[in-house]
Amino acid sequence: MTEFSKPLAARETGIPGLVLFDLPVHGDSRGWFKENWQREKMTALGLPDFGPVQNNVSFNDAIGTTRGIHAEPWDKWVSVATGRIFGAWVDLREGPTFGAVFTAEIDPSTAIFVPRGVGNSYQTLEPDTAYTYLVNDHWSPTASYTFLNLADETVAVPWPIPLDRVEISAKDLAHPRLADVTPMAPAKVLVLGAAGQLGRALRAEFGDAPHIEYATRADLDLTAADLATARRWRDYDTIVNAAAYTAVDLAETPDGRQDAWAANATGVAALAAVAAENGITLVHVSSDYVFDGSLRGAYPEDAALRPLGVYGQSKAAGDLAVSTVPRHYVVRTSWVIGDGKNFVRTMQSLAERGVDPRVVDDQMGRLTFTEEIARGIRHLLEHRAPAGVYNLTGGGDPTSWADVARAVFAAAGHDPSRVTGVSTDEYFASASGPTAPRPRNSVLDLTKIEATGFVPADAAASLQSYLEAAHG
Known part of the structure; x- marks a missing residue:
């Protein structure tokens, strides 16, 4: 033979x-x-x-x-x-x-x-x-x-x-x-942080199909000792973690430091272990605060992590834990605006009440609306993009917070010159409590996610639509 x-x-x-x-x-x-x-x-x-x-x-x-x-x-x-x-x-x-x-x-x-x-x-x-x-x-x-x-x-x-x-x-x-025959339903998708601004946007994006589950911390505590057995995890295909501790200034206090690390690092590490053990795709939402803002130009996904404060440090630790999951997406975003209390709503209120605000003008970035984050997450999952870190923000030219405030004033029919630009140091000079250091440059490079076919919405246009919807 x-x-x-x-x-x-x-x-x-x-x-x-x-x-x-x-x-x-x-x-x-x-x-x-x-x-x-x-x-x-x-x-x-x-x-x-x-x-x-x-x-x-x-x-x-x-x-x-x-x-x-x-x-x-x-x-x-x-x-x-x-x-x-x-x-x-x-x-x-x-x-x-x-x-x-x-x-x-x-x-x-x-x-x-x-x-x-x-x-x-x-x-x-x-x-x-x-x-x-x-x-x-x-x-x-x-x-x-x-x-x-x-x-x-x-x-x-x-x-x-x-x-x-x-x-x-x-x-x-x-x-x-x-x-x-009753067709077999898709494997389950679990959205964590369902009560938050991003969680609500994710519900609007993914809908209420029977295989989509939404959970708050009351429903599933990532720091609980029984997390590994809290669900029949093999029934799940994807977990989207939109839960986080985001009080960046409070995180600089002893209690806040503990809570930030528990939610953003320890709990995320436990969730990553569950996902890795059960073959689950883990989507985790991260922040520009993992950088110190000193880079000239937009931050690529592989830029060195250099967080300045407790919040950024805890988020960076969570990112590293998620990166151990074979099927993972770390979605890094910045300047998030969603349904509820936020910077844009505050500026609208000040304009209408005749208050002339002082707003920092030495922090640069792009607004990112929660609907845009939800849309991007769904895009990555449906297109089976390669696992890894993806920057996801609004598109267009970067602006300062003062620029955003002026745009809000103008859209509301008020004089944008009522907004006075000040440095970050000036703004926080009279603060009575602890303040977290902020990155001056929060501009994230969008080349990688654009290569998957995702087209980020222009941040300025999204802001205009948001304001028009508010005046409905």
Whole structure:
């Protein structure tokens, strides 16, 4: 027998996420060897880094043994150790491809990745067939499955051996037809900090579909000792952390320092551990305060962290914890404006009450509206952008806080010259309590997120729309 070799290759199937692989097999007169699962090579070809936690083997001694159609709430990597099978896969997930079918013969030189919610079934074509599968969750009696009858006329699987001539379990024969199947819902998305300004914007962006959950600290405390078991975390695909301690001046007090580190660092580290352990995508919202503001020009994502105060230090620590999660997005933003009390609302009120404010003019940045952050987060998730840090602010030319105040005055029909620009040092010279150091330059470079196809809204235009909506 001459030597032979077969290279690794991936083939799409028509069902999103269901991918057939030709495995690398090498053989000679002594037999053959194959790489049944090789993380680095296979993820390079598009296989999700699905993090298997269990390996199972199913042995079938007779030709025609038929199993399925079962859709499970986890991902599977299925291959044949000995023998040969006919496989049929049916998409049982919510969405436009519900009911789509793919069939193929699988032998030891092929394997298939079956994503969560795609029904899988097999019929043995040779005696003493054994197939093996990796799964990324442990079996649980509380897990939710979806089933389809093997003989469903709608999907019409072309079984090589008629079903009335093969071995099938009574349970599989009793499964519903496609018209009676309840599609498997998407894996859950959890939004933390749901009561805050950004949390409310995220609710408006993501909506109230059954698989989207919103939680406040009262619902889920990241500092609680039981966080790791507070949910069945394997049911979650994504966590968006919009919760944070943001009282930057109060953070400079002893109690504030403790609270800032608990919320922004310790709790985030615990959340990152949960996400890493359970294969969850973690989206974490960060701040320009992780920089000292001394850089000339816009800050890129990989700029050195140099936080000035407690708030910035605690946020930087949280960013580093999140970066340990394989599937993560650190969304760094600045000068956030949302629904509720904020700088713009304050300037509106001062203009209407005849108060002429002193506003700092040596801090430069761009306003970022919470709706823009929510839109950007959804964009990163839906476009499956590479994991990492992304700057996300409003677009356009940078301005000072005094410039923003003048724009608010003008939009409200008041004289913008009523706003007096002062330095940060002058502004805080008469402060009665502790004040946090502020970065003078909060301009973030948007090149990286723009490369994913996201177009940041112009900050000045967003401000105008915000003010017009307020006067409704």
